[in-house]
Amino acid sequence: MDTRAKQTKLKKDPCIGLRKRIEELERELTFFREKYSENERLAIVVRDSNDAITVQDLQGKITAWNRGAERIYGYTEDEALRLNIFEIVPEDKKNEAREFLGKIAKGKTVDSFETQRLAKNGKILDIWLTVTPLFDNAGRITAVATTERDITERKQAQESLRNRIETIKLFSYSVFHDLKNPAISIHNLSKRLLRDLKETPKDTIEKYCQQIHRSSEQLVCLVEQLNVFISERETxxxxxxxxxxxxxxxxxxxxxxxxxxxxxxxxxxxxxxxxxxxxxxxxxxxxxxxxxxxxxxxxxxxxxxxxxxxxxxxxxxxxxxxxxxxxxxxxxxxxxxxxxxxxxxxxxxxxxxxxxxxxxxxxxxxxxxxxxxxxxxxxxxxxxxxxxxxxxxxxxxxxxxxxxxxxxx
Structure with missing residues (x-):
């Protein structure tokens, strides 16, 4: 069918073009519905995340604050939106915060890093911070999104573990040192007795036996006290x-x-x-x-x-x-x-x-x-x-x- 014939048919049946447009609009509507549902799900994930998720402009003004941030820092969303991020940054970390905001503004990449933040109750928290730049329609960086995980308890557990390892090392060394001396004494004295038993005077033998007895008593005492010390921790x-x-x-x-x-x-x-x-x-x-x-x-x-x-x-x-x-x-x-x-x-x-x-x-x-x-x-x-x-x-x-x-x- 030539072009003139098609145009003639469209003039005779104008609903054909309208139906096509309706179909296109329905496809676009379905696409936007799916996108909206996807964005809604993402918004719920962000809102209910256990991690603090915040948005702040390049001057540090907080513009978004999720429930995780409320739980970690103690500020409600309404309270946080009246704050600047520097108000929850400890004094000795403010320069660090300025530096990473400056890098983001210049388009530089900032890797995740460990820092500290100040909760509403005054407690200083150890935080693992991930920074994501946000762009406007013209491709310019206008804000920063942060994901902040509270690692305070984990840090304390790590420090406690390090201290415990050092304690165990010291404890092991002390046990070795305290057990070694009486054990060596017993070994040397008994060896000397066995070697020189026939030629050794009776009073010297008695002296050696008394020394062996004292050293063995020391060993027994130490082993018994070690048992008590360990049992008091574990029983x-x-x-x-x-x-x-x-x-x-x-x-x-x-x-x-x-x-x-x-x-x-x-x-x-x-x-x-x-x-x-x-x-x-x-x-x-x-x-x-x-x-x-x-x-x-x-x-x-x-x-x-x-x-x-x-x-x-x-x-x-x-x-x-x-x-x-x-x-x-x-x-x-x-x-x-x-x-x-x-x-x-x-x-x-x-x-x-x-x-x-x-x-x-x-x-x-x-x-x-x-x-x-x-x-x-x-x-x-x-x-x-x-x-x-x-x-x-x-x-x-x-x-x-x-x-x-x-x-x-």
Whole structure:
């Protein structure tokens, strides 16, 4: 059909062109509906993302703020839209923020990086930041979209893991060092005995045997204390009602002969409480502290006094002695494993007694510390929470908080 014939047919049937246009419009409408649905889904993803997704102009004025940003930073969308991004950037990170906005404005690529932001409550958060430039219809960069992930807990966990690895390294070295010396002593003495047994005088043999016995006792003591230290960290607690007065009577019976031989008075208050705790663990704390006083109090020691105070959330106990005490410079690290101060020289011990005390106290949501303010002797304190119903996460936070100070309940 030639062109003239087609034009003639269209004039006779004008609906053909209209139908074609309607079909084109329907296809365009379907396309825009699909695009709208896709954009709507993307908007929901952005709005409900757990990460903070924000938009800001090149001067830092915030123009978009999703629910993730509300959750992480504490500002509602209405509050955030009245802010400039620099108002939630810590002072020492402001230059960094200016630099990356400047790079984006110049069309330069900015890789994802770690930085910090300031929450509404004043807390500084560690943030993993991804930056995306936004363009207008003319292809000019007019704004910046950021995706911000809160990595504060992950950073803390990494730091805690690094500290734990260092502690394990130190612990392993200390165990090796403390086990090696008595083991070598036993080996050398027994070897010498076997080699020279026939020619060795009886009194020398007795001397060697006594030295071997002392070294083996040191090994046994260290292994037993290592077992206690590890078990206090790993073994679940059996929380029950514990009468401290009954525990003290048990302690007095255990130490009666040593107290009498050393001519030391053990003073006990009449108003000791009944508390919720692991009975064996509390017994172990008191036993370790009294044993510590008897071992290291020196010749001046004549009195050990048990004290008690009730606080709002904790029971606080003290073990005071009037012995030689410890000077300020030697007090650092007293509760660390294998730390022994100068007054411990020449006295057998594992260096784990006070570490066990602190571990038990912290497992009971309390702490252990030392007071050197008295004119004579030394006073050790330990606290036990009145309520042990804290969640595992809060218990962990409580222990971390306690480790930052010397006298925190």
């Amino acid at each position: 679940p607690r059996t929380i029950e009602s514990v009468s401290v007065s009954v525990l003290i009577e048990t302690i007095k019976d255990e130490f009666a002969s040593r107290l009498e031989a050393a001519k030391v008075n053990l003073l006990v208050p009449a108003d000791l409480p009944t508390l919720k705790a692991d009975r064996i663990s509390i017994l172990r704390i008191i036993r370790n502290l009294i044993d510590n006083a008897l071992k290291y109090g020196g010749k001046e020691l004549s009195e050990i006094e048990i004290g008690y105070e009730e606080h709002d959330q904790h029971h606080v106990f003290s073990i005071r002695d009037n012995g030689v005490g410890v000077c300020e410079q030697d007090s650092a690290g007293l509760f660390e494993p294998f730390k022994r101060h100068k007054s411990a020289q020449g006295v057998s011990g594992s260096g784990l007694g006070l570490a066990i005390v602190r571990e038990i106290a912290q497992q009971h949501c309390g702490n252990a510390w030392v007071d050197l303010s008295g004119s004579k002797g030394i006073t050790f304190y330990f606290s036990i929470a009145k309520s042990l119903s804290l969640s595992p996460r809060r218990l962990k936070e409580n222990i971390l908080e306690q480790s930052n100070g010397t006298r925190k309940l």
